[in-house]
Amino acid sequence: MVEISELDFTYPRHGFRLCVEQLRVNAGEQLALIGPSGSGKSTLLNLMAGIVVPAKGTVCVDGSDLGSLSSSARGELRLTTIGLVFQSFELLDYLTVWENVLLPFRLNRALKLTPQVFELAEHLLEELELSGKRGRYPNQLSQGERQRVAIGRALVTEPGLVLADEPTGNLDPLSKTRVLDLLLASAAKHEVAVVVVTHDHALLDRFETAYEVGLSKTGEPWTEISKVAGK
């Protein structure tokens, strides 16, 4: 699903550099990225999403080299192939739960609202235990419920990959595991690959694979990733 090779990405102004020799996320795989704040986990996620592109190396998603695509083509690919879940949910406060879930279909002509989409959205809300709250606005929901709406929004386009940036970072311990389990269960059910950024080691046992993003083992002044768990 995702193939990264010889990646070298820098934020020159901040003196930040991220190097990834090889990283592969297979279809349906559930992968965690762990590491301290500022290590580059979110940057790696943004690279996978095509929000930023590397100066060197390649990031291929579903067979497309993101570096060779235009900004709008990357946006379209993101919309159709990738679901995004953010730490602070990023729901639109003026849309109801139902409207937030269906938001991707209103942002780009690449997606069309069809009866099947409504059916899937209905099904996802049921799965995420939000059926009774479809008419509520985000400010009428708990933090956990908001994140579940965000998960519904990420899955409604039937993507091949979900990228979640610290999806449990703003949740209490009880909601944390519940939301993550729901995300992983839904993703598994819909055969979606998931990459989750977290710095909570206690959650790693839920993933098939985990990579740590941190300082280079060779002592170089850049960030690298290394596998810490999984097959």
Next chain:
Amino acid sequence: MFDSLYIAWKHLCFHKVKTLILVAAISVTLFLPAGVDALVDECAQQLRQRAAQTPLLIGAKGSETELVLNSLYFESNPPADTSMKALERVQSSGYAEAIPLYVRFRAREKPVVGTTLDYFSFRELRVGAGRQFAMLGECVLGVDAADQLELRPGQSLLSQSENVFDLAGAYPLRMNVVGVLEPSGSPDDSAVFVDVKTAWIIAGLGHGHQDLGEDASSDSLLEKDGQRLTANASVPTYTEITSANVASFHFHGDPVDFPLTGVLAVPEDRRSRALLRGRFQGTDEASQIVEPSAVMEKLLATILRVRTIVLVGALLLSVATTLVVVLVFALSLRIRRQELETMRKIGATRFAVFLIVAWEILVVLGLSGGIAVSLTFLTRQLSGPAIRWFLL
């Protein structure tokens, strides 16, 4: 396109108060110049119309504006009095029909217009209820005056003294309402019409009292010298003219000297008009003859200058409002930066995000424009009665 509009509309609906304030502010800003323009246009049109319907006015020398406003709109301070001599001069010239106007008094704040029945023919005023005045002390009301004073034929109306401190002046006269005019859409609707002689009685130039020749009045009689009788203050003076006492009403003095505030002259043709004007244009002339439309144009020139000032003010207000609206949108975009960024991250194109914001601005401007146009339309529709109500 539709999806962007949908999101924009949801945002505007969710932030109702902000949207309503913006729409109201922009609507008022757009409406103000158009509304003022409509009102001034209507005002000018009505003033011109009435003036154009009045060929010539003769009055005492003095303010032309006061003469015109008093004679046409029954407003402003009464001009200096002219007299019946002016009326007779017009009549004897043979150049025009002359209609007397004596507009000095008020009855419950409505102007009392002393004139003759010719005025009604000239203004094409018809009686809608009751009949025309036929006797001293009778009055006919304009339709608005009747409505506002809640009077109908058979009831009575008391005239006001010109000056409350004028203790030695005329007594108020109880006038009998005998008719109500049909609506005319002119200042006549708000007036109380009486025969000019009735107006002179209100002015104290004529009066009626008990006959001192009768026995019952002998206690009041102080001296009798042939035809000359002198009585004390106990002789009752009538404050209402009835069929029983109308014969006792009489005037003192030479009727040709009786006052008028104006004489409405209706010449037959342009030649008569020019000749009549010539008659009143001597340097030692105590009267003046004016063309109401010319006087009104001078007055309107002032009103139009005021309109320009108001429009400049409205323009400045528009600039200020535009700046505030731009600031509100700019601040709103700053607050929503994260939200718009999220849309971009999810997959919206830059154009789609731009379209959402553009729709919001367009919808607010569209609603405001619609309201402003509706208000302007309403103003144009209602300005006629409003101008008549407030100005005339």
